Amino acid sequence: MKQLAFGDKTISRPIIQGGMGVGISLGNLAGAVAKEGGVGIISTAQIGFREPDFYDCPMDANIRAIPLEFQKARAIAPKGVIGFNIMVALNGYKECCEAAVLAGADVIISGAGLPTELPKYVEGSKTLIAPIVSSKKSASVILKLWHRKYKRTADFLVIEGPMAGGHLGFSKESMEEYLENGYDDYYENEIRDIIAVVREYEDRYQHKIPVFVAGGMGQYEDLERMRSLGADGIQVATRFVTTKECDAPEAYKERYLDSKRDDIKIVSSPVGMPGRAIVNFFMEQVLEGKKFPPKRCLNCLKKCNPAEIPYCISQRLIMAASGQVEQGLLFCGANAYQEQELTTVGEVMRELCGENR
Ligand SMILES: Cc1cc2nc3c(=O)[nH]c(=O)nc-3n(C[C@H](O)[C@H](O)[C@H](O)COP(=O)(O)O)c2cc1C
Incomplete structure (x- = not known):
């Protein structure tokens, strides 16, 4: 090349x-x-x-x-x-x-x-x-x-x-x-x-x-x-x-490998932007309208009001990166199931x- x-x-x-x-x-x-x-x-x-x-x-x-x-x-x-x-x-x-x-x-x-x-x-x-x-x-x-x-x-x-x-x-x-x-x-x-x-x-x-x-x-x-x-x-x-070599924990990589085409959906992030993620146990609940009020604010997004959001995006991404793959937020591209x-x-x-x- x-x-x-x-x-x-x-x-x-x-x-x-x-x-x-x-x-x-x-x-x-x-x-x-x-x-x-x-x-x-x-x-x-x-x-x-x-x-x-x-x-x-x-x-x-x-x-x-x-x-x-x-x-x-x-x-x-x-x-x-x-x-x-x-x-x-x-x-x-x-x-x-x-x-x-x-x-x-x-x-x-x-x-x-x-x-x-x-x-x-x-x-x-x-x-x-x-x-x-x-x-x-x-x-x-x-x-x-x-x-x-x-x-x-x-x-x-x-x-x-x-x-x-x-x-x-x-x-x-x-x-x-x-x-x-x-x-x-x-x-x-x-x-x-x-x-x-x-x-x-x-x-x-x-x-x-x-x-x-x-x-x-x-x-x-x-x-x-x-x-x-x-x-x-x-x-x-x-x-x-x-x-x-990827820095994600093994459970995260396994969750990608186990995912099927239908598990990957466009979801709304707490601040209203669309995102793509694997629909796991946590995301199923979010899609059903359940709310997870944050216990503390990590002050991540400029435009976020912790009192109004369905869940804290930082907390859920950190959970995923710590291996809690059913409770965390797993972002992925449209072809992750492949x-x-x-x-x-x-x-x-x-x-x-x-x-x-
Ligand atoms: C798990 C995950 C986390 C991501 N985090 C970021 C991020 O922190 N900042 C960003 O600009 N893009 C982020 N992206 C987007 C990627 O950098 C990249 O542009 C996009 O996913 C490319 O598409 P592909 O995943 O189908 O290859 C993320 C994507 C994934 C899959």
Whole structure:
């Protein structure tokens, strides 16, 4: 495969491993992916959940865990491209970005809102930045804003489609439209339109802005199809969950392997955004309207009123990451049911790049 430049480094396989919070993509998975020539991404969402003082001062614990996980990944892939996924919707966004830069992150990828201030937080560093967008409109808005305000553009860009896991950047209505009318006809046009917007900024800044498409990408054919639309690579998350190197507990990986197509549903997260998850015992109760008032607030989301939500998203993601797979929230991509057995990062990377045919 052709090498792709990432700042002063290169990747030998055009694969970004998508950030997975809480506790699913930490230093071990990110390091393994970077070692195999892709981009390894650590999620900062409640990254400090295993620190002893986490429940007293979650923010301090999270900031402290950022360099620790980064060093873990760096020890596995001394020359690899390693970075962080930092969600705009979370409290402490600025502090997490600054800690990531200080740790030596090669890249920061930000979604769950538009990362309007991100260029400011990486100024003077070598950390590359990429927004995650789901529509032509959001691509245009963020690139125009960075151009006007900071006289710079994205170093690369991630397009996240409706087959992805975790929170989705679509309204419930547009999700239904895409899923009913077929991905190919609807979303591929959006991908082409977003790439056309990116090309304008490539011309303006006279440098390449690699584009990676995320959401349901699991096979070499997906990579080829996205390349035929003009993308440079793919961002993949779900396929890496069932690898030996993934930071999730074994019970979490087993739950993925046991899941059937019908177990995977679009659910509403407590703050109203649609998300995709495995319907386990906990989620069945939520879907029936049961409420789980939070005992304490971990102050995670900027827009959350603990008095009004059906459950605390941080608490349920932490439960899942601690192995309580029937009581926790298990985010997953639309194709999670296809995973058949525990594998390795190297094997997934080779499959995604069509190397073992
Ligand atoms: C378990 C899980 C957790 C995720 N957590 C995050 C997150 O913390 N931040 C984020 O921007 N995206 C998150 N995502 C989305 C992924 O980074 C990725 O873009 C998407 O899932 C790609 O689709 P795929 O899973 O079908 O490969 C998560 C996805 C999964 C499956």
